[in-house]
Amino acid sequence: MIIALPVIQLMVLPLAADFEIKNINIAVVDHDHSALSRSLREKIVASGYFRLTVFGDSYPDAFKAMERNKADIILEIPNDFEKDLARDGGQDLFLAMNAINGTKASVGGSYLGRIIADFNQQYRKNLMIQSNSESSSIISINPINWYNLFLNYKIFMVPGILVVMVTMIGAYMCALNIVKEKEVGTIEQINVTPIKKHHFILGKLIPFWVIGMFVFTIGLFLVARIVYGIVPLGSIGLLYAFLALYLVAVLGIGLIISTYSNTQQQAMSLAFFFMMIFLLMSGLFTSIDSMPEWAKWIARLNPVTYFIEVMRMVVMKGSEFKDIKMHFAVTAVFAVVFNAWAILNYRKTS
């Protein structure tokens, strides 16, 4: 274990420290349907940084995709893009960015700006060869940042860090709990009573669940609101509903660790290992979309990922239940699996 743990950490964690942004989901709204607009679209996809997820000619459809996190950037190509560019020598492109993740939005925006500038230059070269004219067609870009108008890093990070805090406190305290009883010896006294295993596990779970709810409340109302001025756009009730479920899952992890460890030291090292991976592979700092496929699976099997997404969506976008019902479903599965595991692995008879 002494060897395996650092090796796994070394393999996985650099991915979380990779700040290069890849796989930016782009929605292209093409009102022009011209050869030129098509070649611009192809150039963007060919760059390797973008993934065309939505393509059509309706801006509302593209915007809906952004609401569902299916698109990070919307590029809107106006009517008569090709014609106007050739005739008037200038045209506007409209760019909307999902700035919930400020880094992704601004980096993605600048990549796209570079590609369009390049495209523009090529187009002018072609034009000059054709007509030898000196017209200087210019494509200009009008970007706006959705959801996070000024690319404020704090609005993006604070909800995520709140998730981290609740997760760490819950999982650590819970992991240490049963182990402490093993060390003190009271577990023996419990095991010799007719107590049911699930009653015991519930008795361990509920107090930390209450503490988790309390810590989150302080974080949300005292720190996020008063210190950072962040007020959730969406329903606070929805956040709490998700938190209630999420805590059961996270505390389940703590309990599993606790049933496998014999000393508090063992429990601490195990909890630290899992927390490190869970936190860094949760999309808190860096985008999961930029990671290789196998690393994405770690993120998908990580409950923290889901709560961070839910927090960001509800706090910054005002997402509703229908937008996050998948998150609820997955977290419910986690909660059931982890706690069943803990109950099965807790043995009253050795």
Next chain:
Amino acid sequence: MENEVVIKTENLTKAFGDFIAANAITFDVYKGEIFGFLGANGAGKTTAMRMLCGLSTPTSGKANIAGFDIWTQTEEIKKHIGYMSQKFSLYEDLTVRENIRFFGGIYGLKGKEIRQKGDAIIKKLGLENEAKKLVKSLPLGWKQKLAFSIAIFHEPKIVFLDEPTGGVDPVTRRQFWDLIYEASERGITVFVTTHYMDEAEYCNRISMMVDGVIKALDSPKKLKENYGVETMDEVFYELARGAQRKAD
């Protein structure tokens, strides 16, 4: 003493790999009896006791505790026994009253019953002023008396005591044994391990374990006669000096 058997073991064995901690233990314990379970450190007393309490699964052999089978009905056994271990086993960061309420609740006693019986215990032990104090602030002797009272709180058929008076002064030990006699008179069978030979004299019958095997089993008086000695100390010495295992 009635002749109803409450603990019956037949060739009960527990091995950890090659090491046979308890080897083919066979004995009966009767209702209301105070049964002393003696042996040097490492002789296998605790292992045997843990099997009888359903904390540890035997490797082979049979046993029946309070009418329930040790292999298939451990949770039923647990409802009908009390247990107090070598290590002090109440929750130190709960108060006296909270510990009573907690363990009473686990055994399924009703709130009113817990309150009445709890008050009686506190009064009997003279803990009126300490009822709301944390258990960790009590002297060891008081803690042990409280732990014993809680172990028989739900009126079990048998109470298992694993070196209950270790480190306790002679006066408190005497008081502790008064509690044991009282329980025995109420029909609770007491199964007790100890290293104090004066305590061994208080038992109705004694078994002596050496190297995982029961070497002798009889009343203290008979044992002394059989070995032709005056005190239990000498009986213990006669039996234990043949031990091969080193004490831990």
